[in-house]
Amino acid sequence: MTVRPLIAMFRSAGLPAAALLALVAAGAGAEGRRPAVYDVTAAGLPRYQDADVRQMTPATVTRHVDGDTFEVAIADPPHGMRATEKIRLLGIDTPELGEPLAAEAQDLTARLAAGPVYLALDFKRRDRFDRLLAFVYLRDGTLLNAELLRSGLAVVYRADDLMYFFAQFEDLEREARQEGIGLWEGRNTAGVVVVIIRNAGRDEHVELRNDGSSPADISGWRIADDDGDALAVPKDTVLAPGSTLAVGSGAGCVDTPHPCLHVSPKNIWSNSGDAAELRDRGGTVVHTYSY
Numbered sequence: 001m002t003v004r005p006l007i008a009m010f011r012s013a014g015l016p017a018a019a020l021l022a023l024v025a026a027g028a029g030a031e032g033r034r035p036a037v038y039d040v041t042a043a044g045l046p047r048y049q050d051a052d053v054r055q056m057t058p059a060t061v062t063r064h065v066d067g068d069t070f071e072v073a074i075a076d077p078p079h080g081m082r083a084t085e086k087i088r089l090l091g092i093d094t095p096e097l098g099e100p101l102a103a104e105a106q107d108l109t110a111r112l113a114a115g116p117v118y119l120a121l122d123f124k125r126r127d128r129f130d131r132l133l134a135f136v137y138l139r140d141g142t143l144l145n146a147e148l149l150r151s152g153l154a155v156v157y158r159a160d161d162l163m164y165f166f167a168q169f170e171d172l173e174r175e176a177r178q179e180g181i182g183l184w185e186g187r188n189t190a191g192v193v194v195v196i197i198r199n200a201g202r203d204e205h206v207e208l209r210n211d212g213s214s215p216a217d218i219s220g221w222r223i224a225d226d227d228g229d230a231l232a233v234p235k236d237t238v239l240a241p242g243s244t245l246a247v248g249s250g251a252g253c254v255d256t257p258h259p260c261l262h263v264s265p266k267n268i269w270s271n272s273g274d275a276a277e278l279r280d281r282g283g284t285v286v287h288t289y290s291y
Contacts, residue, residue, distance in 0.1 A: 035076055037078045057119040064109060080125060087134050100183075101182060101183055158289055173193075191212025217237070220235065230268075250267035
């Protein structure tokens with residue numbers, strides 16, 4: 001019997017998530033099977049700090065690619081993992097090599113991951129490049145993904161908005177931004193971020209949210225894609241604290257509960273993936289987003 005049917009059987013018996021994982025792991029070991037993956041959703045963790053490193057897959061980093069990507073060797077890979085894997089830190093995005101603070105992000109990752117690391121997964125296991133998406137823990141329970149956000153050397157990768165710890169990750173990014181450290185030093189004091197880009201046919205929009213504590217006048221701000229096309233926010237546009245605004249293009253906004261400003265008839269956001277830069281009136285990049 002595979003792991004998922006075992007989980008279903010134990011769930012029907014009313015066992016809690018932690019007991020399910022322990023029983024699955026014990027059953028797999030008793031039958032000489034490969035060890036179980038530590039799945040944070042199945043574990044039902046209240047916070048990322050509550051994860052059990054002892055149940056995770058140990059690995060050794062063999063090569064660093066950049067701040068959020070590296071290669072590992074796994075001595076005893078569970079089902080769905082290989083002996084060598086390229087890991088992408090789930091839920092975050094660090095600067096690309098050559099960009100400001102990319103070297104600092106890579107150095108921090110290399111320093112923290114110098115010893116054994118421990119892999120936890122969520123429901124989305126791989127990206128389109130076949131990289132394994134993981135929460136990477138250290139022996140003392142420190143979560144590498146979170147430390148990069150806490151230090152201001154990463155932003156939340158909002159295309160992973162369904163991941164288990166998304167709300168906590170957003171809180172860490174917000175704290176770093178309010179402290180003005182790392183990527184946030186000297187910029188985005190308004191606290192406005194790109195939440196998500198949505199498109200459906202010719203309907204598309206970008207959602208902007210004010211995470212700051214005061215109203216933000218975003219008149220004249222621009223949202224540019226990686227091809228150089230840009231949307232301009234109309235004058236007299238003020239975003240109240242905690243509020244979200246959809247900036248539409250093409251045929252108009254996708255269905256949204258938020259106010260919509262349709263600013264351009266041109267479609268600029270690719271269905272297959274794109275990147276956005278939010279720039280203030282002075283041209284300073286205050287936030288980036290990719291999907």
